[in-house]
Amino acid sequence: MDDALTTVTLKVNRFTPRPERDRGARGGSPFAKKGGSPFGGGASRNRRPRGKQWVQEYTLQVRPEDTVLDCLLTIKRTVDPTLAFRYSCGHGMCGSDAVAINGTPTLLCTATVADWAEHPNPLAQADEEGFRHTGSAEDGIADDTDVSNAEDGLGVIELAPLPGFPVQRDLIADIDPMLDQIRKLKPYLQADGVLATTREGKVDVFEYLQNPQQLAKYETLTNCIACGVCEGSCPVFAGGDAFIGPAALIAASRFVNDSRDTATMARLNAIDTADGVAACQSVRACSRQCPRGIDVGEEMWQIVARVKER
Template sequence: MHRTMRPTRRAASTLGGAPVAGGFGASDAGRSWTQDYTLTVDPRTTVLDCLLLIKRTQDPTLAFRYSCGHGMCGSDAVAINGTPSLLCKTTVQQAAQTAKPATPSFRRTAGAQTAAAAVPTATSVGTSTTATTPASSADTPVIDLAPIAAFSVQRDLIADIDPMLDQIRALQPYLQARGDLAMTADGKVNVFEYLQSPEQLAKFEQLTTCIACGVCEASCPVFVGGDAFVGPAALVNQIRFIDDSRDGAASERLAAISESDGLPACQSVRACGLNCPQGIDVGEVIWQFIQGVQTRKQEG
């Protein structure tokens, strides 16, 4: 396991350099080394379960984030063999398909000073349901795990995704109804006025399944590259409300994401939708929305 201990910048400033997360303080920033864990598990085991097993039986100091364990919370996004993915939705068999063969040599690395230091976990696993496969076998896959790109590393596999969540919150990610009540002829509130047609719902329904895991942001070369860009997660969140017929703040939302760091900063690479655990084609959604905005401008 290539492992880095790195405190968050926030922790270093608020705690005055006091030790955080297992005794590593600000002076340890950038420390990293190679640490391999070997497991023999059923190929249907999730990578998250592998890490939990390592934490219980081999290394209680191993740090990673998870919550529901069923792909609903989005808290356990990491890079698996370089690809942003959820630990709980990726099985050993799936990860092994993109893994490199294990090498018998012992690997050790020096500390790196990059913003997203490599912190992969090399977990060698057997390919059968029994423990007969030797852990040192040359064909045993090595699954590399690292924090998702574009975010600062807090420790091991934990990345600080607060900047993404803050950006989403800043754009008011909640329905803003128009406020006027539709009335019937006899002066009563017409509750049926607020029903949506299947066509209206279809425009944004899939976007409501976004779990803000950060996978799209870690897949976006513009966002990862550090350019001034709010990121695909924030854009998709706002498109969800703009396309909602019940929302009355569409003009304000469109103006907000039309700033230079919003829609204009998107280069339509479309890598953001390649690994979405919810199956949202993020890049296509943003591209189609941009095309729609341009068409309306030309017609109006």
């Protein structure tokens, strides 16, 4: 199997937080704006972390089918035990290892080296006189620089923490703001609380029985693993604007579409705010890398339509 190995370079954006100073009971500015969005977010969520930041490169011998998570585990175990990243199941089911790979939010455990390794484009590099070639090799502009360096390895993969969230350390982002937003929308079934009974006075165990059409309306949405990939891809949320975010709206949509839930109007009212559905710009970037196959952008359009139609 050694013959199948090749090299890849991982460029990891690293971060070590600076110890927080104890400010005592002085608090913040008395002129600071109070309240704000009920969903949080804004500058406080996306503020620049304080600490040491640098890019560190690791070159490994890997197989093309290895995942980026495999590479990081190898680094952690054999090269640099100080590298920090988050993962759990490693099978694309828990969503804990979401990061930005080459600038695109995705899961470490589902991204293979062969799919994500990139070679630097020699045509985009400046020559000795400071000019960059913009033509192609077929145009005769670059004679020597158009030779691919694939024989030297698979290429380079750049890793950074998930956009839109505070960085805790290296590739670990604090996703608590997203989870808090989901909790605020009460992501649990709210039924009328009246137990159906049979003629004999016993509890009817089939009270919440659904037909296949009713189940299909929300079944796909139950696949959401709250990984944050859609939020890291959203230019509004990742840009730091106050926005509840697509993950929370997906959670709300799951129950809005559930025939057993009796709180539909309350749920729609809760997201009908300037920082709720009104903040969605319908860019649909949230759909591009969902690891569970949810068309998040389409669901955003559907929930916005439900809010307007009510």
